[in-house]
Amino acid sequence: MTPKQEAVAAGEKTYHTGEPCRRGHFSARYLSGHCVRCRREAENTLRASKSDEVNAARRGYYARNKEAVLLREARRRRERPEVFKAKDQRWYARNRNQKAQSVAEWGQRNPHKVLARNSKYRASKIRRTPLWLGAGHLAEIESFYAEAVRLTVETENSHEVDHIVPLCGQNVSGLHVPWNLQVLTATENRQKYNTV
Numbered sequence: 001m002t003p004k005q006e007a008v009a010a011g012e013k014t015y016h017t018g019e020p021c022r023r024g025h026f027s028a029r030y031l032s033g034h035c036v037r038c039r040r041e042a043e044n045t046l047r048a049s050k051s052d053e054v055n056a057a058r059r060g061y062y063a064r065n066k067e068a069v070l071l072r073e074a075r076r077r078r079e080r081p082e083v084f085k086a087k088d089q090r091w092y093a094r095n096r097n098q099k100a101q102s103v104a105e106w107g108q109r110n111p112h113k114v115l116a117r118n119s120k121y122r123a124s125k126i127r128r129t130p131l132w133l134g135a136g137h138l139a140e141i142e143s144f145y146a147e148a149v150r151l152t153v154e155t156e157n158s159h160e161v162d163h164i165v166p167l168c169g170q171n172v173s174g175l176h177v178p179w180n181l182q183v184l185t186a187t188e189n190r191q192k193y194n195t196v
Contacts (some may be wrong), residue, residue: 007031089191096187121167128167129176140178148183158186 007015014028014036021027021035028036047054062069077084092099107114133141144161151159162184165174174180184192 004029004031092191124167125176128173133177137178141176141181144178144181144183151183159183160186160189162189162192 003015025037148159163174164180
C-alpha cells in the first residue's frame with residue numbers, strides 16, 4: 001500500500017511521501033496531493049493581502065453567531081483544558097502590557113463591578129476564615145502578607161499571597177488558614193487562577 005492508501009484506510013487527512021514538494025517542502029500532503037505547508041503559506045499570503053476584509057468577515061460572523069461561538073469555545077475548553085491553559089499562558093506572555101492596560105480600562109469603565117467583585121472576595125475570605133483560629137494563627141497569616149510586601153520591595157517585582165486551594169475554586173474551596181497560604185509573584189498568581 002502507498003502512504004496515501006494507508007492514510008485513507010486509517011481515516012487520516014494527511015500523509016507523508018518522504019519526498020519534497022515542488023517548492024522543496026518536506027511536509028505532509030493532503031489526500032488531494034497538495035503540500036500542507038504550501039497551502040498554509042498561500043492562505044497566509046491571501047489573509048495578509050485581505051486582512052481588513054477577513055477581519056470584517058470574522059467580526060460579522062461573530063456578531064451573527066456570538067452565542068454559538070461562545071458555546072463551542074466553552075465546550076472545547078472543557079474537553080481540552082490543558083491545551084487552552086497553555087495557549088492562554090503563551091498569549092498572556094506576549095501581551096502582558098496590553099492585558100494590564102485592558103484590565104485597567106475595564107476597571108475605570110466599570111467601577112461598580114470592581115467594587116462588587118472585591119466585596120464578594122472579602123466576604124468569601126471572611127466565610128473561609130474559621131472561628132477556631134487563634135492569635136498565633138492570625139499572626140502567621142499576617143506574616144505571609146508581610147513577606148509578600150518585603151519581596152515586592154526587594155525584587156521590585158509584585159508579590160502576592162496566594163491560597164494554595166482557592167477560596168472559590170471550581171471544584172473545592174479552601175480555607176483562609178496559614179497552611180493554605182503561599183507567596184507567589186503576581187504573574188504566577190494570575191496564571192494559577194481558580195483551577196482547583
